[in-house]
Amino acid sequence: MQTRIFNNKQWFYVRRPDGRVGAEHYELRESAIDDSLANNEVLVQARYISVDPYMRIQQHERRTYDVPHPLGIVQRAGVVAQVLASASERFQPGDWVLGYNGWQLFDKCHANDLQKLDAEAAPVSTALGVLGMPGRTAWFGLMEAGRPRPGETLVVSGAAGAVGSLVTQFGKRAGCRVIGIAGGAKKCAYLLNELGLDGAVDYKAFSSADALAAEIQKQTGGVDIYFDNVGGMVTDAVIPLIKLRARIIICGTISQYDGGLDHPDLAPRMLQHMLFQRATIQGILARDFVARMDEMRAIVAPWVKNREIVFDETIVDGFDQLPQALNMLFEGKNVGKLLVRV
Amino acid sequence: MQTRIFNNKQWFYVRRPDGRVGAEHYELRESAIDDSLANNEVLVQARYISVDPYMRIQQHERRTYDVPHPLGIVQRAGVVAQVLASASERFQPGDWVLGYNGWQLFDKCHANDLQKLDAEAAPVSTALGVLGMPGRTAWFGLMEAGRPRPGETLVVSGAAGAVGSLVTQFGKRAGCRVIGIAGGAKKCAYLLNELGLDGAVDYKAFSSADALAAEIQKQTGGVDIYFDNVGGMVTDAVIPLIKLRARIIICGTISQYDGGLDHPDLAPRMLQHMLFQRATIQGILARDFVARMDEMRAIVAPWVKNREIVFDETIVDGFDQLPQALNMLFEGKNVGKLLVRV
Numbered sequence: 014m015q016t017r018i019f020n021n022k023q024w025f026y027v028r029r030p031d032g033r034v035g036a037e038h039y040e041l042r043e044s045a046i047d048d049s050l051a052n053n054e055v056l057v058q059a060r061y062i063s064v065d066p067y068m069r070i071q072q073h074e075r076r077t078y079d080v081p082h083p084l085g086i087v088q089r090a091g092v093v094a095q096v097l098a099s100a101s102e103r104f105q106p107g108d109w110v111l112g113y114n115g116w117q118l119f120d121k122c123h124a125n126d127l128q129k130l131d132a133e134a135a136p137v138s139t140a141l142g143v144l145g146m147p148g149r150t151a152w153f154g155l156m157e158a159g160r161p162r163p164g165e166t167l168v169v170s171g172a173a174g175a176v177g178s179l180v181t182q183f184g185k186r187a188g189c190r191v192i193g194i195a196g197g198a199k200k201c202a203y204l205l206n207e208l209g210l211d212g213a214v215d216y217k218a219f220s221s222a223d224a225l226a227a228e229i230q231k232q233t234g235g236v237d238i239y240f241d242n243v244g245g246m247v248t249d250a251v252i253p254l255i256k257l258r259a260r261i262i263i264c265g266t267i268s269q270y271d272g273g274l275d276h277p278d279l280a281p282r283m284l285q286h287m288l289f290q291r292a293t294i295q296g297i298l299a300r301d302f303v304a305r306m307d308e309m310r311a312i313v314a315p316w317v318k319n320r321e322i323v324f325d326e327t328i329v330d331g332f333d334q335l336p337q338a339l340n341m342l343f344e345g346k347n348v349g350k351l352l353v354r355v
Numbered sequence: 356m357q358t359r360i361f362n363n364k365q366w367f368y369v370r371r372p373d374g375r376v377g378a379e380h381y382e383l384r385e386s387a388i389d390d391s392l393a394n395n396e397v398l399v400q401a402r403y404i405s406v407d408p409y410m411r412i413q414q415h416e417r418r419t420y421d422v423p424h425p426l427g428i429v430q431r432a433g434v435v436a437q438v439l440a441s442a443s444e445r446f447q448p449g450d451w452v453l454g455y456n457g458w459q460l461f462d463k464c465h466a467n468d469l470q471k472l473d474a475e476a477a478p479v480s481t482a483l484g485v486l487g488m489p490g491r492t493a494w495f496g497l498m499e500a501g502r503p504r505p506g507e508t509l510v511v512s513g514a515a516g517a518v519g520s521l522v523t524q525f526g527k528r529a530g531c532r533v534i535g536i537a538g539g540a541k542k543c544a545y546l547l548n549e550l551g552l553d554g555a556v557d558y559k560a561f562s563s564a565d566a567l568a569a570e571i572q573k574q575t576g577g578v579d580i581y582f583d584n585v586g587g588m589v590t591d592a593v594i595p596l597i598k599l600r601a602r603i604i605i606c607g608t609i610s611q612y613d614g615g616l617d618h619p620d621l622a623p624r625m626l627q628h629m630l631f632q633r634a635t636i637q638g639i640l641a642r643d644f645v646a647r648m649d650e651m652r653a654i655v656a657p658w659v660k661n662r663e664i665v666f667d668e669t670i671v672d673g674f675d676q677l678p679q680a681l682n683m684l685f686e687g688k689n690v691g692k693l694l695v696r697v
Contacts, residue, residue: 022674022675024678034681034682034685035679035682036678039678041675061694061695062694062695062696063693063695064671064680064683064693069681118697134656134660135656138692142691143659147692148651149641149651152654153643153644153651158637174689174691175692175693178667178690179664186664200690258635293602293635293637294635295500295604296626299489301495302494313494314476316528317485318476318477322521324484324521328480332458335458336380336381339411342407342609343376343411345539345542348542349484349520350485350517351406351517352404352405352406352483353403353406
């Protein structure tokens with residue numbers, strides 16, 4: 014069999030951006046690639062190459078949820094491709110596959126790194142969208158972290174994006190009232206007319222978080238679930254509107270990807286750390302556990318009785334001292350529980 | 356039986372503070388109270404009156420986790436008291452009780468509003484501390500929201516306070532490495548010597564969140580659980596140090612109680628809303644759910660096949676357009692999943 018030669022094109026990531034990313038941070042290189050294959054190797058030709066916000070996170074020099082994307086290699090990315098040649102019995106020429114081959118027209122990779130796609134079941138490009146990583150993010154983010162219940166109000170930022178447009182629809186199917194936030198009248202019309210949402214807010218029409226918050230409050234009356242893809246001013250506006258036991262899902266902070274990750278944080282922009290570490294923030298109040306004091310008492314009361322733990326008190330004598338005593342809390346003058354003995 | 360008369364003293368809350376609270380926001384009033392009682396009524400004499408940070412939250416005009424504390428009434432507070440006279444068969448003179456009688460020496464209340472204390476089981480004042488509301492906050496906040504595991508690193512702000520001093524010890528008993536943050540060398544010595552913590556950081560010795568963060572990082576190597584009582588600069592410092600799947604418990608934001616609640620928020624000071632609404636923030640990443648795609652596919656794939664949901668794609672043609680396409684994400688130029696077709 015004759016060796017075929019293909020003209021490959023590859024985008025190498027060569028320079029870290031500080032701010033907006035652009036062509037100047039890449040180099041387009043051309044080279045020849047043939048179809049000679051080692052055992053289990055497959056030659057694929059890219060048909061759809063993914064472009065995702067997370068790529069910008071990985072371009073930062075510091076550790077985020079990953080080590081930084083190395084310089085001098087092909088930009089990593091999900092790719093929907095077709096098999097041109099195969100030295101694996103699992104793939105035949107013409108097969109549609111999903112791989113992580115990056116920004117290049119042709120690639121040789123191990124058969125184990127490819128996943129066969131069924132072009133009959135769904136359009137192949139959905140393997141990079143609704144039935145791929147963005148869909149997984151939307152589905153599990155909303156269902157697992159958001160725990161939507163019928164009748165609740167779901168607000169989604171970046172609502173017209175790959176993830177947001179799915180979260181909004183999954184939310185509708187879970188019985189939520191769904192309000193989408195997006196930039197511009199065209200996107201908002203899309204949210205209302207194509208996705209069938211209950212409301213849409215064009216954040217670009219507002220110059221401050223307060224003004225934006227007033228509009229969102231008007232449309233929602235309060236937020237049970239906030240699925241956040243953007244961070245920044247939009248999130249500044251939504252967070253004060255949360256209702257009791259609200260769930261906030263930090264899925265992205267795209268408004269900061271071209272600047273806020275490089276430079277000092279402001280406002281709830283620290284939420285990027287929640288994303289990178291998949292961390293949880295939860296507010297708690299003692300009143301929520303009043304009915305469960307027995308559980309605690311069974312364990313802690315013996316420690317108190319046997320003086321196994323320290324429970325120091327700062328005791329102020331004199332009823333007349335009460336307001337000053339309250340003040341002491343904010344001056345840090347107490348150790349342990351502050352009490353006034355009368 | 357002859358009627359007895361007692362000289363009552365009451366602190367009325369009469370003026371909302373803007374900043375630090377003090378005696379000027381209260382009025383001390385004296386009056387006579389006798390021991391005549393209606394059926395089921397009890398006359399109690401306060402012995403320990405509680406002073407808690409939450410009182411300052413309630414003094415704000417706006418809704419927090421509660422409606423504001425009304426003006427012109429006795430300051431509400433937990434009280435450990437003794438029964439002087441009782442028209443309830445449940446209480447006898449001399450009994451120790453826990454009530455919510457507020458800042459006053461004497462009070463008549465319904466027997467149902469009092470809880471009998473066993474002075475043999477534990478010092479009665481602990482009903483306002485380790486075996487009361489602060490203990491409940493510390494125990495359930497740490498165990499339920501923090502989910503401590505042996506070997507993890509727990510950082511506690513306000514570590515010498517009523518709640519913090521218990522959280523640290525509960526954390527040690529759960530097998531955590533515990534580092535306390537407090538203000539001043541004396542409190543830090545207390546954390547190390549009395550509470551037996553693994554480390555202590557005097558936040559007052561640092562003039563910036565960055566410098567404080569460097570010290571905490573040095574002592575911890577990263578934070579698995581952050582139990583936050585203070586907010587502000589201390590929290591600014593800790594949050595960037597969280598480790599994978601860290602848990603952050605927002606129990607208090609005391610650094611803002613005398614100012615930050617009244618005035619515009621900065622930095623992670625929006626965390627007060629997490630507290631008031633007992634809300635949760637959680638970071639999510641698609642990779643965490645790769646192994647669960649089958650669950651999603653079973654539900655979502657039929658919606659895709661039947662075109663029951665919208666999965667629009669923005670498709671850019673041409674391999675050479677890749678860097679510009681990545682840029683489009685940050686300019687908001689895509690609707691749905693952005694792909695480059697090659």
